[in-house]
Amino acid sequence: MSTHSPDAAGQRSNRVFYWCLSLLGGTYIVLIVAMLVADLAYTSPQHFSAALAKPEIRYAIMLSLVSCSITAILSLWVGVPLGYLLSRTQFPGKTLVDTLLDIPIVLPPLVIGLSLLILFTSPPGRWFQENVMSVTYFVPSVILAQFSVAAAFAVRTMRVTFDQINPRTEQVALTLGCTRGQAFWNITLPEAWRGLLTAGTLSWARSLGEFGPILIFSGATRMRTEVLPTTVFLELSIGNLEAALAVSLLMIVVAVAVLVLTRTLGLRGTGLI
Amino acid sequence: MNLAKTAFLGSIALLVGLSVLLYSQMAGDRGQVGPTLIVYCAEALRLPLEAIKLDFEKETRQPVELRYGSSQFILTQLDLNKDGDLFLPADDSYLTLAKQKDLIAEVLPLATMRPVVVTRPGFNKTIKSWNDVVAPGVKLGIANPEAAAIGKLVRDHLTKQGLWDAVTKQQPTFLGTVSDVGAAVQLGTIDVGVIWDAITKNYPKATVVEVPELKGITAQVPIAVTKRSAQPTQALRFARFAAAKDRGLEHLHKHGFQVADNADAWALTPKLDVYAGSMLRPAIEQTLDEFQKREGVRITTVYNGCGILVGQMKTGQRPDVYFSCDTQFMHQVRDLFGEPAVVSTNQLVIAVPKGNKHDLQTLKDLGKPGLKVGVGHEQQCALGAITKETFLKTGVYAAVQKNVKKYAPSGDLLIVDLRVGTLDAVVAYQSNVTPYAKEIDAIPVTGIPCAKPEQPLAIGRKTLHPQLAQRLEAALRSAESKRRFEALGFGWEVK
Numbered sequence: 001m002s003t004h005s006p007d008a009a010g011q012r013s014n015r016v017f018y019w020c021l022s023l024l025g026g027t028y029i030v031l032i033v034a035m036l037v038a039d040l041a042y043t044s045p046q047h048f049s050a051a052l053a054k055p056e057i058r059y060a061i062m063l064s065l066v067s068c069s070i071t072a073i074l075s076l077w078v079g080v081p082l083g084y085l086l087s088r089t090q091f092p093g094k095t096l097v098d099t100l101l102d103i104p105i106v107l108p109p110l111v112i113g114l115s116l117l118i119l120f121t122s123p124p125g126r127w128f129q130e131n132v133m134s135v136t137y138f139v140p141s142v143i144l145a146q147f148s149v150a151a152a153f154a155v156r157t158m159r160v161t162f163d164q165i166n167p168r169t170e171q172v173a174l175t176l177g178c179t180r181g182q183a184f185w186n187i188t189l190p191e192a193w194r195g196l197l198t199a200g201t202l203s204w205a206r207s208l209g210e211f212g213p214i215l216i217f218s219g220a221t222r223m224r225t226e227v228l229p230t231t232v233f234l235e236l237s238i239g240n241l242e243a244a245l246a247v248s249l250l251m252i253v254v255a256v257a258v259l260v261l262t263r264t265l266g267l268r269g270t271g272l273i
Numbered sequence: 274m275n276l277a278k279t280a281f282l283g284s285i286a287l288l289v290g291l292s293v294l295l296y297s298q299m300a301g302d303r304g305q306v307g308p309t310l311i312v313y314c315a316e317a318l319r320l321p322l323e324a325i326k327l328d329f330e331k332e333t334r335q336p337v338e339l340r341y342g343s344s345q346f347i348l349t350q351l352d353l354n355k356d357g358d359l360f361l362p363a364d365d366s367y368l369t370l371a372k373q374k375d376l377i378a379e380v381l382p383l384a385t386m387r388p389v390v391v392t393r394p395g396f397n398k399t400i401k402s403w404n405d406v407v408a409p410g411v412k413l414g415i416a417n418p419e420a421a422a423i424g425k426l427v428r429d430h431l432t433k434q435g436l437w438d439a440v441t442k443q444q445p446t447f448l449g450t451v452s453d454v455g456a457a458v459q460l461g462t463i464d465v466g467v468i469w470d471a472i473t474k475n476y477p478k479a480t481v482v483e484v485p486e487l488k489g490i491t492a493q494v495p496i497a498v499t500k501r502s503a504q505p506t507q508a509l510r511f512a513r514f515a516a517a518k519d520r521g522l523e524h525l526h527k528h529g530f531q532v533a534d535n536a537d538a539w540a541l542t543p544k545l546d547v548y549a550g551s552m553l554r555p556a557i558e559q560t561l562d563e564f565q566k567r568e569g570v571r572i573t574t575v576y577n578g579c580g581i582l583v584g585q586m587k588t589g590q591r592p593d594v595y596f597s598c599d600t601q602f603m604h605q606v607r608d609l610f611g612e613p614a615v616v617s618t619n620q621l622v623i624a625v626p627k628g629n630k631h632d633l634q635t636l637k638d639l640g641k642p643g644l645k646v647g648v649g650h651e652q653q654c655a656l657g658a659i660t661k662e663t664f665l666k667t668g669v670y671a672a673v674q675k676n677v678k679k680y681a682p683s684g685d686l687l688i689v690d691l692r693v694g695t696l697d698a699v700v701a702y703q704s705n706v707t708p709y710a711k712e713i714d715a716i717p718v719t720g721i722p723c724a725k726p727e728q729p730l731a732i733g734r735k736t737l738h739p740q741l742a743q744r745l746e747a748a749l750r751s752a753e754s755k756r757r758f759e760a761l762g763f764g765w766e767v768k
Contacts, residue, residue, distance in 0.1 A: 059298070066295045073288050121353060136354070137340070139295060189277040219340050222323075237341070237452040238320055239459060239475030 036252070043245040051246040056222045057231055060247075063142065064227045065254070068207040071146040075154035075203035076196060083158025083199075084184065088167065104152040112148050113216030116141070120217075141218040142225050146207035153206055154199040161195025162188070201262045208255055228254075308504065309336040310511055311356055313347035315363035315422065316450040317386070317469050318494065321528040322361070325521045329514045333541070335507055343420040343450045351376060357499050358508040361515075363422035363451070363469070364492040371497065379498045379509060379744055381516040384530035386469040386492045388423050391479040393461040403436055403486035406465055413445035414454045414463035422492055423451045427467055430490045455479065471529040494530070506569040514539060516740065537738040545738060545745060546591075547574045548582045550598030550655060551683035552619060552702045553728060556758045557596065557749060564748045570741060578654025578682035593736040594745060598655035599726040610731035616750060618764035620703040621656075621663060621724040622715040624691055629714050633698055636664065636718060640672030647679035647687040647699040655726060656684050660700045663724045688713070703762035727766060 051057050085091070086098060104112060119125050120136045128135070135141050165188060173183040189196075211229035218225040220234055228251045235244035314322050319341055326337045342350065344362040351357045352374055360371060363386070371377045390406060400406060406413060418424035424447070431437040446463055448454050452475075454466040459476040466479075469492070473481050496515050502508045515521035517539035522532040537543070549557060554576045565572050575582065575592070579602035586592070586606045595610060597603040603613050623633055631644060639646050649657030657680065664670035681687045684701035691699050692712060706715040718724040730749060732742040748754065750767045758765055 062298055063295070066291050066298075070288060070291050070295075073284050073291075076284070117353070121355070137338070185277050186275055190275070219338075221338050221340065224338070234319075236456055237316055237450065239452070239455055239472075241456065241459065 036249075039245050039249055043242050043249065047242040047246040048249070051243050051250065056226060057247060059223050060226045060228050060231045061250070061254070063139070063225075064208060064251075067139070067142050067146060067227065068204045070143050071150050071207040072154075072200045072204040074143075074147050075151040076158075076200050078151050079154030079158040079199050079203070080189070080192075080196070082155045083160075083162050084188070086155075086159045087162035101152055101155050104149050105156070109149060109210065109212030110216060113145055113213030116145060116148065116213065116217045136217065137219045137221065137225060139218075139225060142214055142227060145213035145217045146210045148213065149210060150203035150206045154203045157199035157202055158192070158195055161192045161199070164195075165191050197262060197265070201259060204258060204262075205255055208251065309338045310358045310504065310507055311338050311340065312359040312361060312511070313351045313357045314339050314341055314361040315344045315347060315494075316341050316452050317363045317423070317472055318361060319452075320472075320475070321521075321524040321530065322515075324524040324527075325515050328520065328524075329511055332514075333510065335511070337511060343416065344422040344425075345420040351499065355501055358502040358504060359512060360497045360499055361495070363494060364426060365495045366425065367422060368495055368497055376499055376501070377497045378500045378502075378505065379512065380495050381497075381512045381740055381744075382493065382533050383496050383516055383521070384471075384494045384525045384532045386471045386494060386530060388427055388467050388487050388490050388492075389470045389473065390465060390482045390484045390487070391455065391458045391468055391473060391476065392465050392482060393458050393463065394478045394480075395461070396464050396480070398464075400465065400482045400484065403431070403484055404439075406484065407436075407439045407443045409443075411443075412462075412464040413440070413443060414448055414457050414466040415440070415445050416451045416454050416467075417447045417449060421450055423467060423469060426490050426492060427487065431486065434486060436486060471525075471531075474529055505567055509568050510541070513537065513543070513741070535739045537740045540738075543568075543570045543738050543741055545570060545572045545593045545736075545741060547572055547594045547596065547745070548586070548590075548592040549574060549576050549596040550579045550582070550602075550728070551576045551685055552598055552656065552704050553596055554685075555708065556617070556704060556761050556763060557754070559757060560748055560751075560754045561745075564745055568741065568744070572745075578650065578657070580650070580653040580655070580658070581682060591733055591735060593733050593738060593742050594730065595733070596728065596730045596749070598728055599659060600729055601658065602655050603729045603731060609735075610733055613729035613731035614746075614750075615727045615729045615766045617728045617758050617766055618725050619728065620762070620764070621659060621718040621726075622701060622703050622706055623698055623718065624688065624701050624706045624713050624715055625698045626691065626694075627712055627714055629716070631697060634716060636667050636669050636673065636700075639676060639698060639700070640669060641676075644676045645678045645695070645697045646673060646676040647681060647690055647696040648673075648677055649684060649687065649700070650680040650682055653680075653682040654684075656700075656702060657681075659723055659726050663700075663718060663721050666721055666723065707760075707762040725764070728763075 082101070086094065117136065120129060133140060135144065169187050169191070170183045173187050174180070178186065209229060211233065214225070214227060214230060215233065220226060220230045222234070226234070228247060231247045232244045235247060322339055326339055329335065330337055340347065340350065344364060344367045347360070348362065348367055348371055351360055351371070360377065362368065368377060368380060390400060392400060398405065398411065415427060416424040418428040428437055431440060448457060451468050451472065455468045455472060455476040457463045458466040458479045473479070496512045498505055498508045498512055516536055518536035520539040522536050526532050547561065561572050561574060579598045582595070583602050583605050586609060591609065595603065595606065623636070623639065625631065625633055631641065633639065648660045651657040651661045661670070664673055679687065679690060679696060684705035687696070687699035687701050688705050688709060690696040692709065703715060703717070706713050730746055732739060732746065736742050755765050755767065
């Protein structure tokens with residue numbers, strides 16, 4: 001009789017399999033943790049509190065939180081309809097639209113910023129700024145720069161979400177007399193709430209880290225268009241590495257707090273937490 | 274209403290609430306005077322400019338926005354955005370580029386900087402010359418020569434010495450700005466970098482090393498007002514503040530910049546006293562007025578015969594600028610002024626009523642019996658002195674003296690007498706006659722060098738505003754000023 005039963009061999013094989021996956025994936029986790037530890041080691045609580053004491057940095061925190069929230073809401077407002085249309089309908093030019101929506105994702109963020117800058121120096125852009133509101137180098141440009149990139153992620157997420165929702169319940173609703181709109185509001189959208197949460201969180205997080213387009217399109221003006229990534233850049237540019245790192249860690253803390261909160265709210269009632 | 278619609282309406286409410294919060298938190302214009310001045314500023318000048326901006330806003334309540342970047346980057350932004358009021362590159366070579374694009378009006382010098390080599394903490398190799406900097410195994414970082422002033426100046430200087438090829442062979446790291454280089458050296462990601470001496474304080478962990486091959490490179494840091502500025506007076510005010518020895522230059526000096534010795538003292542509305550010969554009045558009045566308005570300064574001009582003006586200066590008056598009718602009067606007060614520069618010439622003429630009924634063609638004709646002649650007072654004005662000299666050199670002095678009925682302190686007063694008919698002929702300047710060409714004929718006095726005097730301009734040695742005075746001089750030597758001088762019959766001597 002063999003001392004190695006098929007179950008034991010299988011379990012050993014499974015352990016090896018999981019170890020290999022963990023090793024590969026774990027290297028990335030280790031890299032992230034190593035970066036965080038390196039940042040923490042270079043700064044101190046005194047630098048942290050000195051950074052928070054500066055009114056410019058408090059303003060940057062406020063602007064970052066508010067602008068990211070506005071961007072996330074606006075991203076959902078475009079992400080949901082576009083995601084639904086791309087998932088549920090066929091229309092002329094759908095492939096082109098699909099490709100266009102990838103542009104903000106594949107283009108370097110600096111190019112997005114430059115393109116926005118050029119857009120608002122064109123005659124229609126100038127007319128808008130002279131007659132409606134100032135954009136370039138003012139707060140609306142921060143939101144627009146963030147939105148230009150974040151919305152693309154929201155669209156992708158919502159499309160995948162709607163793709164995964166079985167259209168059958170919607171179709172049943174239609175057979176029971178609902179209009180398309182009623183079916184959307186009463187059936188599809190409630191079913192997509194986790195996707196909404198994910199899209200909103202992703203947009204918010206993406207906006208928080210946006211720097212390149214903001215630097216080009218909004219400038220780096222303290223107490224006006226300075227967001228947290230800009231603060232890191234400004235502190236770094238005057239050699240204040242410790243303050244730059246303190247703000248970087250602050251961004252990490254804020255981002256983690258928001259992500260954990262939204263995920264907790266999203267997973268509540270699922271039995272997973 | 275179902276949950277989805279409730280959530281949607283909630284998102285609208287949230288959006289409105291966040292927008293209101295943002296609007297209320299944004300820095301407003303409460304108590305501030307005028308639209309914001311936009312300054313495109315090189316990265317290396319960030320710290321002193323932040324301090325200067327705060328002081329300026331406190332003192333004048335004029336809001337200022339600083340936009341930073343490498344020198345080439347801000348030049349591109351300035352050209353693209355068309356909204357900048359001031360341009361502050363790290364070197365005046367970028368001003369040349371900006372002038373080629375016709376972007377720049379006035380320029381004020383601020384400071385100078387020199388590039389130095391810095392080494393990272395723990396770097397244990399000896400650096401004595403540029404060869405050590407580009408030695409194998411040394412990681413060198415330089416700001417991109419295409420974008421940053423320091424990279425460009427170092428590259429150009431080393432190329433002239435035949436040392437740049439060694440740099441490119443070594444394949445250095447090119448970073449976006451000089452601040453990036455400093456940060457990289459401090460962090461230790463590169464061994465050696467080249468940064469401005471003025472910003473070495475920002476990187477206390479780096480070691481500064483003087484390298485002989487970089488000596489001779491000096492960046493002249495200017496601040497320039499743009500031609501597109503919608504508020505040039507306010508822009509000039511900020512530029513004057515930044516360039517003032519008791520304001521902006523104090524901050525620059527504190528941050529390690531070498532500042533100019535002959536800087537202006539700060540005044541919100543500076544005053545300039547200008548002494549000018551009477552004959553220059555019609556040529557320069559408008560230019561002075563435009564300069565006053567644009568700069569936001571007050572100019573007090575004293576027009577008189579140069580003899581009188583020189584007399585006043587000898588008794589203690591000290592104008593900031595003296596524009597003389599003739600070099601001999603400037604010479605009499607040369608110890609009070611810097612090097613004079615000739616701006617114009619003015620032809621001596623015999624002025625007669627239209628028609629020249631006495632048929633006067635030469636100076637000798639002024640001795641015709643019964644003629645009533647007017648000349649300038651030889652001691653009170655350059656006109657008089659030059660006229661006498663001319664009479665003496667042509668040998669007609671005694672003959673003409675018999676007919677001289679009036680000695681005036683200026684040519685303009687002689688023209689008045691001629692026009693009202695109390696004199697038959699006067700010896701004056703062409704510029705005195707040109708405005709009345711319909712009533713008066715002018716016969717030029719030719720063949721005698723002293724009959725075409727030169728008008729030099731000089732700036733007072735003890736003026737509190739030497740740079741402002743230099744800008745005034747530049748305005749008087751400009752193309753528009755030339756047009757005004759020539760329209761009055763002056764010759765133009767500015768090269």
